[in-house]
Amino acid sequence: MGWKKTTEEKLAVAEMKAADKALHENSDREYRAGIREETPEYQRLNRAANEAAAKVPRIFGGTKRGR
Numbered sequence: 771m772g773w774k775k776t777t778e779e780k781l782a783v784a785e786m787k788a789a790d791k792a793l794h795e796n797s798d799r800e801y802r803a804g805i806r807e808e809t810p811e812y813q814r815l816n817r818a819a820n821e822a823a824a825k826v827p828r829i830f831g832g833t834k835r836g837r
Contacts, residue, residue, distance in 0.1 A: 773829055779837075782825040786832055789815070789822040 775783065793815040800809060808816075826832020 775830060779827065779830060782822070782832070783830050786819070786822040786826050789819040793819045 793812075796811060796815050800812060820833075823832045824834055827834045827837050
């Protein structure tokens with residue numbers, strides 16, 4: 771049985787991936803700068819990544835239960 775994404779799910783997955791990418795890029799940048807604690811920017815990006823993941827069903831890598 772194949773799972774096809776709806777247009778809305780495809781958009782949500784793209785938003786989730788973009789939010790994750792921004793979070794990881796910021797984390798890498800802060801780590802290289804010697805920052806080891808959570809900054810307000812990290813917390814903002816982490817919150818955005820979690821909110822984006824909540825819109826994506828688990829089957830597609832998010833945290834939303836069901837479709």
